[in-house]
Amino acid sequence: xxxxxxxxxxxxxxxxxxxxxxxxxxxxxxxxxxxxxxxxxxxxxxxxxxxxxxxxxxxxxxxxxxxxxxxxxxxxxxxxxxxxxxxxxxxxxxxxxxxxxxxxxxxxxxxxxxxxxxxxxxxxxxxxxxxxxxxxxxxxxxxxxxxxxxxxxxxxxxxxxxxxxxxxxxxxxxxxxxxxxxxxxxxxxxxxxxxxxxxxxxxxxxxxxxxxxxxxxxxxxxxxxxxxxxxxxxxxxxxxxxxxxxxxxx
Ligand code: HPA
Numbered sequence: 535x536x537x538x539x540x541x542x543x544x545x546x547x548x549x550x551x552x553x554x555x556x557x558x559x560x561x562x563x564x565x566x567x568x569x570x571x572x573x574x575x576x577x578x579x580x581x582x583x584x585x586x587x588x589x590x591x592x593x594x595x596x597x598x599x600x601x602x603x604x605x606x607x608x609x610x611x612x613x614x615x616x617x618x619x620x621x622x623x624x625x626x627x628x629x630x631x632x633x634x635x636x637x638x639x640x641x642x643x644x645x646x647x648x649x650x651x652x653x654x655x656x657x658x659x660x661x662x663x664x665x666x667x668x669x670x671x672x673x674x675x676x677x678x679x680x681x682x683x684x685x686x687x688x689x690x691x692x693x694x695x696x697x698x699x700x701x702x703x704x705x706x707x708x709x710x711x712x713x714x715x716x717x718x719x720x721x722x723x724x725x726x727x728x729x730x731x732x733x734x735x736x737x738x739x740x741x742x743x744x745x746x747x748x749x750x751x752x753x754x755x756x757x758x759x760x761x762x763x764x765x766x767x768x769x770x771x772x773x774x775x776x777x778x779x780x781x782x783x784x
Contacts, residue, residue, distance in 0.1 A: 536780050537580040537610035537731075538773060539601070541617045541718060543762035545583045549774045550574050558608065562599035562645070566591050569608045574777040580608050584615075584718060593695040593717035599645050602725040612669055612732040614776065615722060616769055617690075618762055620743035620753075622704060623713035625685065627747060628761045630739040631768060633673050634688035637664045638712050639720040641694045646721035648728045659727050666732035673734055676776035682768050688713045690735060692720035698753050701745025715743050736772065738765045 538547060547570075555568040566586035573579055582601060585591050605613060621627055649656045670686075677684035691712030693699055699707070699715060707715060714737060726733035740758045742749040748757075 535578045535580055535609045535611055536574065536777055537582070537605045537608070537613045538574075539613060539615040539722070540581060540583045541615070542585065542589070543618060543766055544616050544769070545585070545587065545589065546570075547574070547581050547770065547773075549770045550579060550581055556608070558604040560600045560603040560607065562603055563597050565600045565604040566596060569604060571608070575774050577777045577780065579777060580605060580610055594644065596718065597645070598722050598725055599648060602722065602729055602731070606729045606731060610731060612666070612780070613726055613734070614669070614673065614773060615719075615733060615735050617716050617718055617735055617737045618740045618758075619690065619714040619716040619737045620698070620741050621739040622691070622708050622715055622743045622746060623688070626688065626713060626739050628739050628741055628757070629765055631677065631682060631684040631765070631772070632688040632714060632737040632739065633670050633677070633684055633686060634690040634714060634735050634737060635663070635665060635670065636689040637719060637723055638689060638691045638707070638710055640707070641692050641720050643694075644721055646724060648725065657728070659724075661724060661727055664723050664727065665734045669732050669734035672780060673736060673772065673776055676779065677772045680771045680775045682772055684772070688737070690719045690737065691715045693717055699744045704743045704745050714739065736769060738762065738769055740765075
């Protein structure tokens with residue numbers, strides 16, 4: 535079953551026909567909110583709001599392990615994670631939709647692995663290609679099929695937050711190869727890999743990152759919210775289209 539994680543601005547899915555909600559428990563604690571079961575494009579689907587109802591869990595406090603484990607236990611076979619990001623590369627101005635192909639992790643102090651209990655033998659999962667390539671291809675196909683332009687690659691830099699970055703930090707990230715910046719992509723993607731759950735990111739650029747474009751001196755929160763609001767419909771269209779063709783066999 536397709537699972538969707540909603541980020542900022544996507545606390546629910548209008549495109550989903552909701553059947554039931556379930557308050558899940560895991561050995562890692564409670565997920566951010568109830569699991570929402572239903573259908574998207576007549577296909578079974580599962581939804582979880584990453585920040586919980588009313589955005590109560592900021593990026594550095596999200597219980598990523600509980601979220602991923604709850605989705606797995608709920609029957610997820612693949613995860614599309616919606617995320618709002620800052621644009622660093624010239625080809626990623628606000629409003630751009632990106633399906634990134636790589637990650638750099640700058641987060642710290644988060645519960646970032648399932649392999650730290652005395653009862654679990656450590657497994658060094660391969661993370662060379664952090665996103666599932668088949669899911670990425672299907673997402674791109676879905677974007678094309680509904681006439682939405684999406685960048686087919688990008689390097690997602692995960693920062694700790696909740697504050698935004700300094701201009702110098704963004705310059706450093708750009709030097710490292712980062713083209714997008716967000717606060718929630720890690721450890722989410724790595725935990726999905728540890729659970730062998732195919733995972734892809736559907737990112738919306740909400741603002742120029744610090745020091746770039748019109749964010750030379752300051753990042754405008756009003757602009758961020760306006761961009762999110764105007765882009766959410768496109769993201770939902772892509773997911774709806776994706777669900778019509780998604781098959782867990784590919
Ligand atoms: N930095 C980090 N996370 C973000 C940004 C940003 O500029 N915009 C949206 N999420």
